Amino acid sequence: MNRRQFIGSTALAGAALGVTPLLLRAVGGGINSSTAAAAVAGEARVLGIANRSLDINGKAASVFGLTGGDGKPGLTFTEGDQFQVSLINKLSAPTIIHWHGLRPPYDQDGTPNAPMPLLAGGEIRHYDFPVGAAGTHWMHAHTLQEQNLLAAPLIVRVKDAAKTDEQEVVILLHDFSFTPAEELLSRLHKVGGSMKGMDMSGMGKMDMGGMKMDGMDMGGISMPGMAMDLNDIDYDAYLANDRTLGDPEIVTVERGGRVRLRIINGAAATVFTIDTGELTGTLVAVDGQEIEPVPANRFPIAMGQRLDITLALPSDSKAFPILALREGALERTGVILRPSGAAITKIAAKAQVKGPVMDLAFEATLRARKPLAAKAPDRTLRTMLMGDMATYNWTLKPQGPLMVRGGERVHIVMMNHSMMAHPMHLHGHPFQVIDIAGKPLSGALRDVVHVPPMATVTVAFDADHPGKWAFHCHHLFHMVSGMMSSINYEGVV
Numbered sequence: 357m358n359r360r361q362f363i364g365s366t367a368l369a370g371a372a373l374g375v376t377p378l379l380l381r382a383v384g385g386g387i388n389s390s391t392a393a394a395a396v397a398g399e400a401r402v403l404g405i406a407n408r409s410l411d412i413n414g415k416a417a418s419v420f421g422l423t424g425g426d427g428k429p430g431l432t433f434t435e436g437d438q439f440q441v442s443l444i445n446k447l448s449a450p451t452i453i454h455w456h457g458l459r460p461p462y463d464q465d466g467t468p469n470a471p472m473p474l475l476a477g478g479e480i481r482h483y484d485f486p487v488g489a490a491g492t493h494w495m496h497a498h499t500l501q502e503q504n505l506l507a508a509p510l511i512v513r514v515k516d517a518a519k520t521d522e523q524e525v526v527i528l529l530h531d532f533s534f535t536p537a538e539e540l541l542s543r544l545h546k547v548g549g550s551m552k553g554m555d556m557s558g559m560g561k562m563d564m565g566g567m568k569m570d571g572m573d574m575g576g577i578s579m580p581g582m583a584m585d586l587n588d589i590d591y592d593a594y595l596a597n598d599r600t601l602g603d604p605e606i607v608t609v610e611r612g613g614r615v616r617l618r619i620i621n622g623a624a625a626t627v628f629t630i631d632t633g634e635l636t637g638t639l640v641a642v643d644g645q646e647i648e649p650v651p652a653n654r655f656p657i658a659m660g661q662r663l664d665i666t667l668a669l670p671s672d673s674k675a676f677p678i679l680a681l682r683e684g685a686l687e688r689t690g691v692i693l694r695p696s697g698a699a700i701t702k703i704a705a706k707a708q709v710k711g712p713v714m715d716l717a718f719e720a721t722l723r724a725r726k727p728l729a730a731k732a733p734d735r736t737l738r739t740m741l742m743g744d745m746a747t748y749n750w751t752l753k754p755q756g757p758l759m760v761r762g763g764e765r766v767h768i769v770m771m772n773h774s775m776m777a778h779p780m781h782l783h784g785h786p787f788q789v790i791d792i793a794g795k796p797l798s799g800a801l802r803d804v805v806h807v808p809p810m811a812t813v814t815v816a817f818d819a820d821h822p823g824k825w826a827f828h829c830h831h832l833f834h835m836v837s838g839m840m841s842s843i844n845y846e847g848v849v
């Protein structure tokens with residue numbers, strides 16, 4: 357183990373995992389009750405939620421982790437598998453994990469009290485449902501603990517993955533702060549509170565056409581630890597697979613080989629642009645759903661989103677950094693792809709030029725490989741994304757659940773009436789982007805769509821998965837400050 361690996365890891369390989377039967381709690385409902393015997397028997401894979409210690413910029417950081425029985429972060433399946441998992445909460449605090457991108461039955465989805473409560477410290481909960489189609493997905497706490505790295509990859513490979521001759525490289529991005537998430541949140545509210553009553557009218561007059569939000573004039577208000585433009589939190593570090601560019605992950609690759617990057621934006625509040633540098637990548641899937649391939653070397657990714665990018669490596673013996681550029685800021689993170697023998701040049705954690713601001717231009721170029729069948733909507737839901745940095749109250753209007761009926765084709769029109777972008781996520785259903793700013797398109801299937809300030813985006817989905825499904829902004833601090841609703845099926849109690 358090098359110092360980058362878990363210094364104080366409590367992750368154990370195998371199923372016994374030091375959880376005593378006394379700590380086990382049975383849970384009712386559709387999820388199997390737990391006993392010690394059940395925890396070690398059967399086909400179930402073990403997934404432990406535990407504390408870890410990382411070295412971040414030379415300082416010990418106490419973070420959370422999700423570790424499978426093989427000691428690796430997260431889980432990897434093959435399409436057609438069952439998601440048979442025993443989730444063990446080895447923390448003393450309660451938590452719950454959402455299987456982001458999978459389509460479990462409603463009671464295994466992992467939103468707090470919707471319908472299952474948090475897992476208490478020591479509790480084991482059993483999950484059993486089909487993993488579904490192949491795709492790059494992830495798992496994360498549906499609580500403030502997500503900020504403290506309680507997230508991991510959840511990969512579903514195609515059946516013949518071994519035959520594709522592609523090296524899989526998974527990159528999980530994070531924003532990291534040594535300040536606890538609760539304090540970050542209370543600072544946002546405090547600064548917001550102190551600005552209540554100030555004249556914010558100038559904000560509404562900004563030219564949004566070119567998305568030039570950077571350098572917004574806030575009248576010289578000093579906002580310790582914060583920026584008032586795109587990013588509402590300045591983090592201590594930006595991580596790719598738990599590491600900074602000061603000591604990045606070096607992935608050994610084959611000269612002239614093919615690589616499939618599976619990139620997950622697990623950050624709580626940071627949009628990135630993936631920069632493949634001199635390599636042209638081919639984007640083949642977003643949010644685990646195939647699209648018509650798009651060649652590029654820059655790919656925006658909002659919180660919760662995933663990108664599958666294939667690379668054909670040249671036969672040079674040189675290393676290729678794959679970077680993630682923080683939106684509208686100089687910070688960056690990434691990993692290095694390195695053929696054996698290639699020299700590695702140190703890359704500064706700050707660039708000379710700020711990372712791009714994510715708008716909908718790239719989204720508008722994406723086309724679903726397997727679009728939804730053409731069908732007129734049975735129901736159109738309209739939701740306004742409201743709130744401001746001044747009060748830090750965020751909401752979806754109308755408030756309260758949006759109702760649908762099983763079998764309907766549903767459109768959701770999302771109108772952002774605020775000056776911040778909101779990556780909107782619907783649980784349990786992939787949706788297709790079908791309209792951007794009044795222009796119809798057969799866009800990507802996704803489960804998170806980025807809605808920039810003042811923009812309107814329409815998505816479509818088939819109501820074929822009964823439940824009460826969370827629908828929320830994937831900016832963690834917006835979500836916990838009120839930008840959270842649900843889509844409820846009629847007749848589901």
Ligand SMILES: [Cu+2]
Nearest residue numbers: 778829831834
């Ligand atoms: Cu938001």
